Every structure is written in structure tokens, then in C-alpha cells.
Amino acid sequence: EPGSAPRTLCVLGSTGSIGTSTLDLVARNPERFQVDVLTANANVELLASQARQFNARMAVVADPDRYDELKTALSGTNIAVAAGPDALNEAADRDTDYVMAAIVGAAGLEPTLTAARRGACVALANKECLVSAGTVFLEAVDEADATLLPVDSEHNAIFQVLETHNRDAIDKIILTASGGPFRTWEKARMEAATPAEAVAHPNWSMGAKISVDSATMMNKGLEVIEAYYLFGVETDQLDVLVHPQSVIHSMVAYTDGSVLAQLGSPDMRTPIAHTMAWPARMPAPAARLDLAEIAQLTFEAPDLERFPALRLALAALQTGGAAPTLLNAANEVGVAAFLGGEIGFLDIAAIVEDTMSRGVAQGLSGAPASLDDVLQLDVAGRAIAAELVTARRS
Ligand code: NAD
Ligand code: MG
Secondary structure (H helix, E strand, O other), rough: OOOOOOOOEEEEOOHHHHHHHHHHHHHOOOOOOEEEEEOOOOOHHHHHHHHHHOOOOOEEOOOOHHHHHHHHHHHOOEEEEEHHHHHHHHHOOOOOEEEEOOOOHHHHHHHHHHHHOOOOOOOEOOOHHHHHHHHHHHHHHHHHHHEEEEOHHHHHHHHHHHHOOOOEEEEEEEEEEEOOOOOOOOOOHHHHHOOOOOOOOOOOOOHHHHHHHHOOOOHHHHHHHHHHHHHOOOOHHHHEOOOOOOEEEEEEEEEEOOOOEEOOOOOHHHHHHHHHHHOOOOOOOOOOOOHHHHHHOOOOOOOOOHHHHHHHHHHHHHOOOHHHHHHHHHHHHEEEHHOOOOOHHHHHHHHHHHHHHHHHOOOOOOOOOOOOHHHHHHHHHHHHHHHHHHHHOO
8 A cells, every 4th residue: 555664574485486586576666565584595695685685684594504604795784694494483483564485395384384373474385385284284374363375376366266256156176287398298208308308397487396396297286285275175176277378377167157267477476466465466577468469278188197296196185194295295305306317207206106105004194283293294205205216216
């Protein structure tokens, strides 16, 4: 609102793809926002330059060994400096109006949960958090009466539809998927796919981990689980539809046969801006959608045979209990090993599948009931997956 005080922001993961897009929107709307705290994993140089540019009150680096480096980079300013995992939680616990949760992976779980527990307005990009700790996270949101705004473009689209339409009359939620860079590839070709090929997404420019997830289509599987927790529908009400142009970001079908969708250019600054200004709107620089120019929107059913990661994620949602946490942990290990050149592209899903069955064999099946349970299960899943990586590496 004009004349009102700027919204104060905490950006968890400010140096990443979502984090830098968030700060780009702050730079374009300086009167609306005041950056309070920024965090990064290890990129001190970018973190320090962001902290200076946005006149942040605090900068936090997760890697405790980089405290001195950050302190030096910010000397001569009034910006407070901290390092380590506890500092990350303290950053999330600061009294800001808005928290962008944009750390990648289960590493973002604790600080995001900390923000939820203080009843913050949390813009959630970190989908792994809901996949790994869905029930625990939602309980924290409920208990503290936190506000959860989905950033993921599909979920943001669904949220926008549901904001104005009756939630009781939902028939299906239809998550669209670009299909990723290997949409038309045969499995034999995927077997030899390189990290560079996997991260070259046709429509979106994103961090390495989510880009690989898009190539395996695990990303869509994680998003179905994310949608299950965010929107409180039954598992059989969630459908996936491949739509290579990434113009329709998702749809909601109602019991009367109506289907409502949100459309836009594939630019994350649109859903991010939606959460930053919510419940109002603010301008964002995404290219205006020109449907006459695009001319054709196409659709196809997902191929669960060529994309086993999607099949595994859908199965984990059906199984419930420990399965989604294990799936997420194994996938993070598999993706990191693939990006590190240790295993092949198809090994990622194979490692997830084997981790799931070994986990069951080891009695890891009960639903985690607390953050500690989630973290233990996550560690156990990572250990199994790491063994499987070692076995395949030779
Ligand atoms: P990214 O790799 O570009 O950035 C990740 C950020 O997290 C960086 O700031 C990094 O420093 C920080 N980080 C990484 N590991 C950390 C650790 N162990 N401890 C603390 N901080 C750590 O990733 P991204 O593409 O910006 O994605 C961030 C999240 O948003 C992911 O969960 C992703 O699935 C989700 N998401 C991203 C997009 C997108 O377009 N990029 C779209 C939808 C959802
Ligand atoms: Mg998405």
C-alpha cells in the first residue's frame, strides 16, 4: 500500500536462482521492501555484494569455516555477520514480515520450519521440505498460524485459482510438466546423458539440482507430493499433464466440469512477485504472454516407463509413511553423484528405487512424527543411497 512501511524480508538461499530473482524484484520495487537478512551456503562473494547492495542488516553463511571471509568482505559496514547452521535458524527466526524459503534440498528444512514456527509469512520454494517432512511441517504451520504461499510455479498457479474459487468442489488438480530436456529421448540415449545435457532446460533457468530433477521428471513427482500437502486433496485427485511450452502453469478442474488455469511466460519472477505482494499484486518484468505468437499449446500424457523417477514418487505418495522422506534423501544423493560424474543418468532413479526397497527391508516404514524423526530418516536414506552409489561407481 502506498505510504505504508516497507515489508521486511528474510531471503534464505539468496545467492541461488530463486534468491537472485527475489532480490531482482526488490531492486525494481525499492519502496516496497527492506531486506533484513540474507543467507547462502558458501558463495561469500555474492552474498556480501547482495548484502551491501540491499543494505541488509545481517548476512549469514551456512558454512561455518567461511565466517572470517564474510566478516572481511563486509568490514566497514554495519551489517551483522554470522555463520553455521544455528545462525541459519536464527536468521529465519528474526522478526521479518516475509521469508523466502529458497534453500535447495533437505538442508532448508530446519530454517524453513523455524520460520513457520514463529508464525511468519513463508513463501515456499523449497519443495523438498514438504516432501520430506509434509505432516510435521504442516502441523507447525497450523499451530503457529503461519501463512504459507507457494512459489513453485505450478502450486502458485493452483493457489491463485483456489484463492478465488470454491475449494469444496474440486474434482482434480492438474499439474503441468514441461517434460524436461529429455522429453523425446529414448532410454538408450538417456543412459549416456551428461550433466550438461541434463541441466539444459528448454524453458526455465534454474539451479542444478532442480534442473536434473526436471530431466528425470522426479521434479514433477516431488511437486505432486508438494501439492498433496499444500492443497489437502486425495492422492487420486492429482494428475500430471505434459505441456512442453510451459505456458499453462497448472489447472484446477471442478465438479461441474469447469477447468480454471493460470497462464504466463515461464519466468519465476511472476510467481515470486505474487507471493511478495500478496494479497495485493505488484509489477514484475516477465515477458508479456503473447499467445498469437506462441500459436500452439500442446499436451501429452507422462511416460512412466521412460521416466521411472516420476513413477517412484507417485508410488511413494501412495505408500506414505517413511517413503517420501526416503525418496527425497535418495534422490538428493543420486543427483549429486550424477552431477559429480560418479554415476549415469538412469542410475539416479535406480538408486532411488533400491533405497526405497532396502529401507523397507530395514524396517524404515513408519511416518516421521517430529523434526528429529525426519532428520534421522533422511540420514538413514542418504546412507543407503551412498552405499548404492559406491557399488555402482566401480
Ligand atoms: P540454487 O541451487 O540456484 O540455489 C540454492 C540456494 O540455497 C543458494 O543460495 C545456496 O547457497 C543455498 N544452499 C544450498 N545448499 C545449502 C545448504 N546446505 N545450507 C544452506 N544453504 C544452502 O537452487 P534454486 O534453483 O534457486 O532452487 C531453490 C529451491 O527452490 C529448490 O528447492 C527448488 O526445487 C525450488 N524451486 C526452484 C525453481 C527455480 O526456477 N529455480 C522453481 C521452483 C522451485
Ligand atoms: Mg515447478
